[in-house]
Amino acid sequence: MTYANALAALADPTRRTVFERLRGGAKPVGAIAKGLPVSRPAVSQHLKVLKEARLVTEYRDGTRRFYAIDTQGLEAVRKYLDGFWDEALERFKAFAEADEVRPRRRKRKAK
């Protein structure tokens, strides 16, 4: 159920900005936080959430921690969304049938 965490993680605008800054390669926390309207600790907290959602990976190099995009979280969300796609295409079919949900009273038989 990683998709749930991933969706929750991507819901926050600033956290999304943090995530988007990882496009183009791994970056240390300081570089990510630079220029953002929030403090560096805030960025650290966001990265923690993103990491738990499998949206980023972390590796250390000396005193720095590099973060990079992890495809696992993205993949989980994508699969979740795809589950609706096919169903949505059958929407009209279900519309035509509409067994479960009928009008309270039969429309008096259209002749």
Place this chain on the structure above:
Amino acid sequence: MTYANALAALADPTRRTVFERLRGGAKPVGAIAKGLPVSRPAVSQHLKVLKEARLVTEYRDGTRRFYAIDTQGLEAVRKYLDGFWDEALERFKAFAEADEVRPRRRKRKAK
């Protein structure tokens, strides 16, 4: 920027449950709320959010309001996520280069 609203909408678990109940065809509010651990007004509020995010559509039939899945919101999210996919594949490339982010001091020339 519908993808932002859509992500925020799909972040909430109960709202996701509401959304998932629309798989297989349109349903009126009462049918959606039936069996859920929250009140019917709560479901109405969730549907309002989903509608603003282009995740559901509404049409009226008498006194009922039927809600169905709208692909627009899903498509917006999908496109947003796809934007990362290609970039993520170049992660290793960027890893190899890593221009912008170098160690503070050159590693004293490996040799």
Place this chain on the structure above:
DNA sequence: GGTACACGTAAGCCATGACTTACGCGAACG
């Protein structure tokens, strides 16, 4: 035309979570 149904909206409550500042810890540099 009054009653009952299906639903949206208003107002208020309360938990969650996004932020801040302060602190601690380990790795590098001199």
Place this chain on the structure above:
DNA sequence: CGTTCGCGTAAGTCATGGCTTACGTGTACC
């Protein structure tokens, strides 16, 4: 080795938002 750098964590604050109950509105039935 002391200092500085880069970062995570703790604790506390404040706004957001998800929920409730109460109410209002329009459509169907008799």
